[in-house]
Amino acid sequence: SEQRCYICAAPFKEYHLSPLGRTLMMGEQDRLHTQLDTLISTQFDNRADIDLSSSMTLSVISDIDFNVSKTEQSVIDENFNAEKFNGHIEQNWWLSSFSSLTRNLRHGGLSLPDRDQDINVSEKHGDIYSTDLRFTLIKGASAGNLLHNILEYLDFGSPDWQRAIVRPLSRFSDTMVVEDDELISWLLSCLEAPLNNSSRQKLNLAQLKWSDTLREVEFYFPMQSLKLHALSRLLSDYRGYTGETSVLNLPGYQVLEGMMHGFIDLVFQWQGQFFIADYKSTWLGNSIDCYGHNELQTNIRDNFYDLQYLLYSLALHRYLKNRLDDYQPEKHFGGVYYLYLRGMNRHSGSGIFYSSIDAVLLDKLDSLFSYHKTEEKACE
Secondary structure (H helix, E strand, C coil): CCCCCCCCCCCCCCHHHCHHHHHCCCCCCCCHHHHHHHHHHHHHHHCCCCCCCCCCCCCCCCCCCCCCCCCCCCCCCCCCCCCCCCCCCCCCCEEECHHHHHCCCCECCCCCCCCCCCCCCCCCCCCCCCCCHHHHCCCCHHHHHHHHHHHHHCCCCCCCHHHHHHHHHHHCCCCCCCCHHHHHHHHHHHHCCCCCCCCCCCCCHHHCCHHHEEEEEEEEEEEEEEEHHHHHHHHHHHHCCCCHHHCCCCCCCCEEEEEEEEEEEEEEEECCEEEEEEEECCCCCCCHHHHCHHHHHHHHHHCCHHHHHHHHHHHHHHHHHHHCCCCCHHHHEEEEEEEECCCCCCCCCCCEEEECCCHHHHHHHHHHCCCCHHHHHHHC
16 A cells, blocks of 8 residues: 555454464464554564554454344335436546657556656767766666665755665665665765756755655646647647648547646755756766767657656646745746756766746646637637
């Protein structure tokens, strides 16, 4: 369970042999509620990374009379028929995400956070030998999961490195071997890397307080008869493409119905503005020079990450509209950072992609995803 778990149990003959009894390591003479109470009071005391003892409750219900008196039932002499369903079930409503949208996948279940697959990675710098962990760490989703798991719970301003890295490293120990000191040195350099643009030269992750951040922000917003070509047109305009032949063709269904769902790695506040940050573990080469602005922009466009951060921006835009009474996008919406961790270092701005998102673009996104069927003819 992710948020809350209830266990309802009652003793029965040989319940010490049941799955719950075996989990609690019960003997034949042990009482169920005693073992559960022991679990609450002792098992979690030894876990430095988890504190459930104060939030777990054991309720024992006993001395209940389960005898049910039988009463006469009157016989009803009439025929019963099942109710006929005359409603309409929407067959085209579905849950979408950035991944399903760009990979032509359709599903109705929950999506997981997007992790890097290192697709479309250039190998032109692959012959440069390096022993630096940032370049030698395994490519793909495992590396992305490791780094995301560490950064999700790390206090940037006052990092407890041992607590942050122990569990993630043990989780992925079968796919990679990583020295603690090397990993800490690399990530510390990422925290101290300048998030450089004209007005925030001195900003880096290490300056952010925990209270100024939200981690793995899950969001939903509705898609109401959104035509895919309209979203493709908006993305093409955003990239500066001109002419009908330059319109991007996103894969997938022509009309999107249902909900857009996703996770934003990091939302943070700095000097009254709110920013989106997404971590990328993508390997672009064995040199810091491979993580310059042009290389990052190419990778972002090749993988449609600009579409991803536009969806994230709309989610944050709507969130701020609901939470800030005086919300003004031009004042409060700071923009988007894509942080390519393998290229980040404290001495330069490499590995960092920044894009501002202006109020006009946010309004266009908002209008596009607020489209209704009744407006179809007017839009055409």
